[in-house]
Amino acid sequence: MRDVSDKKRANLRDVAKAAGVSVATVSRVLNTPDTVAPKTRENVQRVIADLKFMPSAAARAINSGRTRFVGALVPTLDNAIFASFLSALESTLAAQGLSLVVSTTGEDPQLEVDKARSLINIGAEGLILSGVAHAPELFDLIESTSFPTLATSFFDPEGPLPTIGYDNIDAAEMGIQYLKDQGHRKVAVVHGPVASNDRTRARIEGARSVTGVSIEFHEVPLSFEGAARALDQILSQTERPTAIACMSDVLAIGVLQKLQRLGMAVPGTFSLLGMDDLPIAAHTFPPLSTVHLPVKRMGTAAGMAIAQWLENGTVPKAHRLEPRMVVRESVARLSD
DSSP states (O other), X not given: OOXXXXXXXXXXXXXXXXXXXXXXXXXXXXXXXXXXXXXXXXXXXXXXXXXXXXXXXXXXXXXXXXXXXXXXXXXXXXXXXXXXHHHHHXXXXXXXXXXXXXXXXXXXXHHHHHHHHHHHHTTOSEEEEESXXXXXHHHHHHHHHTOOEEEESOOOTTSSSOEXXXXXXXXXXXXXXXXXXXXXXXXXXXXXXXXXXHHHHHXXXXXXXXXXXXXXXXXXXXXXXXHHHHHHHHHTOSSOOSEEXXXXXXXXXXXXXXXXXXXXXTTTTOEEEEEEOOGGGGGSSSOOEEEEOOHHHHHHHHHHHHHHHHHHOOOOOOXXXXXXXEOOXXXXXXXX
16 A cells, blocks of 8 residues: 555645635635636636545535534444434435534433533534433533434424434334234333433333233343343243243344243244344344334434424424334234
8 A cells, every 4th residue: 555644635725826726716616616717617626636635624614604514412333223223314414415423322311411512512513312301401502502403213292302203102012012912911021221211111101001911021231131131030930921022122132042042932932022123133033023113214304304404494393203013923823
């Protein structure tokens, strides 16, 4: 590879000198090309290409008064559900001429406040959050600066922030109702920590809302290890459930792996249901039945909404996306 450490990067003055024009003219070619005579514009663009000049984001921000980037705060990047959302969000923003900066919060409300403030301080034009439960300090920060901010992964038309997402209560209710329809009357629900996670709390509420089913809840860390711990608790019971409903595909796959290590069949010993519909869910053995959460569509919708807000001042309305059951092979139908 060629050593470029000593090669000087061309700047605006270099381009102006080589093109025989002023720095102001080069700036206009970069920012408002239609205001420059075609012959001059083509000359400057040719010099830019020859010198491999790349304008800095900082210089563009000074000239335009805009940084053109949006900040997104998510709990973690370890869960593929957030990766799918962020991928759709980033590509949508890019199509609108905006960049994305992502920061993780670890479900820590104070850390979320600190990181939101940092994103605003470095020039973010808007914020996208996960869920609607946040520290009062964060709401104060958003309100005091009138900062364009969306909440995702949740639907709440009455909340303080515009929401683009799905109803987590409905998603969990849908899954438990499906198990009930398959003849299951005793179900273990495995979920992640509820502290600072309004999505999990809503899913627990949805699971509880289904009548005619006896439900036990197991709160564990959102990991394969947490799933294994929950299964140990379930197996220690004298009267075991016939189905295990996990409020995340990560937990469901963790339960499936441990059951297989123990030589216990799915859906023979236990029926198993997930939630998310991660890409891997279709490729487990057996393929995992799950509740599909439309996170890619959510990323696209959030990207378009924040872009229109920043460009036109149009505050988005709450946008509800519907979850759906994905029936594969991990749930057995019990005879009456």
